[in-house]
Amino acid sequence: MDFRDLAGEAAAGLLSRPVRAALTTLGTVLGITTLVVTLGVAATAGNQIVGRFDELVATAITVEVPESPHAPLVGWTAVDRLTRLRGVESAAAVAESKEGANLSVRSTDIVDPTRVTTQSLTVLAATTGLPEAARGRMVRGRFYDSGHVRRGDRVAVLGDQAARMLGVTALDRAPAVFIGKHAYTVIGVLGDLRRERNLSTAVIVPHTAGRRFGLRDVNRVLVNTSLGATGLITRQAPAALSPGNEDMLQVVAPPSPTRARDQAQDDVNALFMILGLVSLVVGAVGIANVSLVTVMERVTEIGLRRALGAARRHIAAQFLLESTLIGLTGGVIGASLGVVTIVAVSAAKQWTPLLDVRLAVAAPVVGAVVGLLAGLHPALRAARMEPVDALR
Structure with missing residues (x-):
């Protein structure tokens, strides 16, 4: 067969x-x-x-800036040099101080015993790129600009939770908050934060208007990089922020989930x-x-x-x-x-x-x-x- x-x-x-x-x-x-x-x-x-x-690969970098007994290690304009690096999508400098922690903040100067108008909130200073660096958005109003910073205007941006706690629900009448004895006009509310979520309970002011609270020197810099540029920016950021003192800065980047x-x-x-x-x-x-x-x-x-x-x-x-x-x-x-x-x-x-x-x-x-x-x-x-x- x-x-x-x-x-x-x-x-x-x-x-x-x-x-x-x-x-x-x-x-x-x-x-x-x-x-x-x-x-x-x-x-x-x-x-x-x-x-x-890959979307979760470390694209968020934080540069910690230690205190210096002499001149500040990182100036407020150093962020401009950092943003010119290829691979940096957004960056912002932030200043926090012991004097600015748990400050008494109230939304009215009238004492009303029937309601709580005073809250203990953190006051911090930041550069104008903070909303992008914190991966948030302005839910109301706007963030202060370089003009406010240059003039030293007493303006403030509230985190969304801080605005709720202070009862600030609308900005059409230019409400003010009192930080201690000083009045600051609220021009915006920052929310939907995917990074630095502690900002939702903070009061953010320009550094030129926050020196009375010890907000003079940059404590940390928030950096967001494009996908794949984390390693390069981690090495280059200290030199861009503080030439000659890069060894004193500490760069913190989340581990890669490879x-x-x-x-x-x-x-x-x-x-x-x-x-x-x-x-x-x-x-x-x-x-x-x-x-x-x-x-x-x-x-x-x-x-x-x-x-x-x-x-x-x-x-x-x-x-x-x-x-x-x-x-x-x-x-x-x-x-x-x-x-x-x-x-x-x-x-x-x-x-x-x-x-x-x-x-x-x-x-x-x-x-x-x-x-x-x-x-x-x-x-x-x-x-x-x-x-x-x-x-x-």
């Missing part, structure tokens, strides 16, 4: 029971489709996870791989079960072939080829459906689909191998049958 005869007999055996062959193939289709989809979705989801981690990102991607890939293999095993069991039932139903045919001179290897090869064709057909259909499903899911989620081409090519081969292994036991059982016993 040459290969053409063997292939013809195997095809005839499958086509004689088309419904059963289709249902058996469906098991392999589901298994291969699940395998391709799970691995493809794992790669696509893993890429999205990597993207999310290891956690890689571990999460590996865990996702391993999970989906296990799910795909389980589905494939289920499909293999279905092929083996149907092949075994087919052998039991075709005992008479097997006996007749053996009586006409077919060798055991011919019987085994026929049933192995039938199960292999089922697996190969299921692999081709499953790989196609899997690729289409991955593209559809990615389009629905607005993701970039990722699929290894080798997986799509190898899926039919995997289906054929699964069918071959699943039909091994039924084929050997058919080959062991004696002609007389089979005919009887």
Whole structure:
């Protein structure tokens, strides 16, 4: 029996029971489709996870400035030099002092025993780029500008929680807050802070108007960098802020989550791989079960072939080829459906689909191998049958 005869007999055996062959193939289709989809979705989801981690890569830097008994290490205009560095998106200098902590702040100069109008809040000074550096926004009003700083205007910006505590709900009438005995006009409310959230309970004033509270020298500088520029700016920021004294400044940058990102991607890939293999095993069991039932139903045919001179290897090869064709057909259909499903899911989620081409090519081969292994036991059982016993 040459290969053409063997292939013809195997095809005839499958086509004689088309419904059963289709249902058996469906098991392999589901298994291969699940395998391709799970691995493809794992790669696509893993890429999205990597993207999310990349967004969290350390782009926020804080430069701590120690006190100096002589001239300040960092001047208020040093931030302008820092923002000229390539990779710096925003920066702001901040001054805090012991005198400015827990100051008595009230929103009215009238003593009202029926309500609490005085709060203990922190007063600090900052440069005009603070909203961007703190990754917040002005929920009301605006932040003070260089004109306010240059003139030393008594203006203040409240954190959103501080504004709520002081009862400042509108700015159309230029409300004032009293810090000790000094009145400051509130021109804005800062909120939605993603960094330096302690600013939500603070009163922020220009450094030229806050010297009476000890807010003279810069204590720290907030820097936001573009993605991937953290390492470079970490090395360059001290020299830009304080040339000659860069060793005295301390740069604090959050650790990069690279290891956690890689571990999460590996865990996702391993999970989906296990799910795909389980589905494939289920499909293999279905092929083996149907092949075994087919052998039991075709005992008479097997006996007749053996009586006409077919060798055991011919019987085994026929049933192995039938199960292999089922697996190969299921692999081709499953790989196609899997690729289409991955593209559809990615389009629905607005993701970039990722699929290894080798997986799509190898899926039919995997289906054929699964069918071959699943039909091994039924084929050997058919080959062991004696002609007389089979005919009887």
